[in-house]
Amino acid sequence: MRVLLVEDNPTLANSLTDALTHARFAVDCMHDGEAADHVLRTQDYALVILDLGLPKLDGLEVLRRLRQRRNPVPVLILTAHGSVEDRVKGLDLGADDYLAKPFELTELEARARALIRRSHGHEGTRMECGPLAYDSVDRSFRLDGEPLALTPRERAVLEVLILRNGRAINKETLSEKIFGIDESVNPDAIEIYVHRLRKKLEKSTAAIVTLRGLGYLLEAKTPPASQA
Missing domain, CATH: 3.40.50.2300 (Response regulator)
Structure with a gap:
């Protein structure tokens, strides 16, 4: 933050x-x-x-x-x-x-x-996006009940996204929230952390999606219907 x-x-x-x-x-x-x-x-x-x-x-x-x-x-x-x-x-x-x-x-x-x-409208300490859970007291994430290993930058990006509560955020604003006012930081660096997070979430229904013209959004995907 x-x-x-x-x-x-x-x-x-x-x-x-x-x-x-x-x-x-x-x-x-x-x-x-x-x-x-x-x-x-x-x-x-x-x-x-x-x-x-x-x-x-x-x-x-x-x-x-x-x-x-x-x-x-x-x-x-x-x-x-x-x-x-x-x-x-x-x-x-x-x-x-x-x-x-x-x-x-x-x-x-x-x-x-x-x-x-x-x-952000969250009085409690726990937030969820599908199988992804966030505890704002110790700023930790769990995926399917297990601790999710994240670097500090990855955690910061994922924290911003989950606190957005289903609202998209563009790359430039996300970069400012993570790095602050630092003209030496290229906003494109955010793409690296988003890519790494997608890899760590890829086997779950929690996903970071890109909305054209709007930016990134964290959402819980609907699992495919099981076949009888």
């Missing part, structure tokens, strides 16, 4: 980026409100982690502009310990959750996963 982290403290920003990357999120990091506002106008994210005390444009204004554009991306705000007024303002402006500093990295990761699940 692709996450935007907006934090002006370099040490904290690096620490959070490392933790989220280790938790298998693709992270873009901005250090001021103007940069965050700009990227949120042009890029698509699964979650925004937003500090309120930002230079150039404060976090509340970034949030206000985001919701004014009717962007529904879930927002987790980071606040200084005891700043109740800012928490209330943030929630009133459309933030989905808040976390007071200092906080444990494990709690940040758990809240991030919960907000992303909720934004």
Whole structure:
């Protein structure tokens, strides 16, 4: 999942980026409100982690502009310990959750996963597509009840597809969600991971199909009718 982290403290920003990357999120990091506002106008994210005390444009204004554009991306705000007024303002402006500093990295990761699940309409931790099952707590896949061995990139691609809940996603958007803003990455690299996943799913009824002009879609195929 692709996450935007907006934090002006370099040490904290690096620490959070490392933790989220280790938790298998693709992270873009901005250090001021103007940069965050700009990227949120042009890029698509699964979650925004937003500090309120930002230079150039404060976090509340970034949030206000985001919701004014009717962007529904879930927002987790980071606040200084005891700043109740800012928490209330943030929630009133459309933030989905808040976390007071200092906080444990494990709690940040758990809240991030919960907000992303909720934004996709999945309050539970388990999702299925035919024989393919996904557990969003440990981000693991099982196929026909057995663990499915995946590389980190393969897992990230399959995770995006299953969270789309039957909606297609084009190659460019899928690439952005996996690799973040990285102009050195060719979107065609996604085809490699899709090919590998198809090989791992080929003996099941779960399949990644290509819809012309729309992109990739994860679906459960109807098994052939048995012959009497």
